[in-house]
Amino acid sequence: MTIRAYVFDAYGTLFDVHAAVRRHAGAIGPQSQRLSDIWRTKQLEYTWVRSLMGRYRDFWSLTEEALDFAIAAAAPDAASLKPDLLDAYRELEAYPEVRGVLTRLKASAKLAILSNGSPEMLDTAVASAGIGDLLDEIISVDALQIYKTAPSVYDLVGERMGVPPEAVSFQSSNRWDIAGATAYGFRTVWINRTGQPDEYPDLPPVAVMSSLEGLGE
Structure with a gap:
């Protein structure tokens, strides 16, 4: 799909x-x-x-x-x-490639954040990074008051964005998050920025990348 x-x-x-x-x-x-x-x-x-x-x-x-x-x-x-x-x-710094990658992807798909972060944290970080204009949704677990990798957290994507799991590409630098999202049914991409060894071999991502560069190409 x-x-x-x-x-x-x-x-x-x-x-x-x-x-x-x-x-x-x-x-x-x-x-x-x-x-x-x-x-x-x-x-x-x-x-x-x-x-x-x-x-x-x-x-x-x-x-x-x-x-x-x-x-x-x-x-x-x-x-x-x-x-x-x-x-x-x-006001954490965004990685250097973030805005360019999001700008390119925005042309063909919806974009969202799904984060453990509280709404105020996320709004401040997004504004500081200057990427708010590129995001369709900023989704916080705070609405459920439970953290990833609870399946109900990943449910929020479909509820807020109206897309089925198999039509979602989910990106995370956290291997445990990738495992949870894979188990849920998302297409997953592990952004392994620091070259960590793989974990959860029974729940593999479809791709492993060292940064967001090239995502979706």
């Missing part, structure tokens, strides 16, 4: 999740990359734990809690930078 919608994860796929720490790396010191890695790992861990418990907290709250842990674990002396890091996370 012809692809009628390209749907993108936001954080790590369109927006560089390490850009916030990188902006303040000099002030943080040699532990900056470790802090950033822990921040991202804990942010995601908290979504899965909260979903399994049925005790939802929005993604911004989890992002802040994950930063608290990351600072304590990696760079306690950087605690005073917490407000600056959170402000930087609200």
Whole structure:
């Protein structure tokens, strides 16, 4: 079936999740990359734990809690930078190819974000990146109060965009997200920006790319 919608994860796929720490790396010191890695790992861990418990907290709250842990674990002396890091996370940089790729795809299909991010987070990031004019939908899990990879999250695409799963190309940098979307029935493309080894071999993507360049060609 012809692809009628390209749907993108936001954080790590369109927006560089390490850009916030990188902006303040000099002030943080040699532990900056470790802090950033822990921040991202804990942010995601908290979504899965909260979903399994049925005790939802929005993604911004989890992002802040994950930063608290990351600072304590990696760079306690950087605690005073917490407000600056959170402000930087609200306006993460988009990867360089994002606007060009979305502009090209927009000519033939609907475009959307499907993200764990809270609505306010996503609106701010999209506006900061200057890509709002290219998106037909910005879909947040906040409407359901459960995180990916719950199948009900992927249901939101059809409900909001009116397209069946087999007509959706779903892109994510997160292999676990690709596994969930594949199980759901989307055509999936893993954007493996950092050359990670494959996981979930029983739920493979149709393609693996190092960036969004070339998507849909």
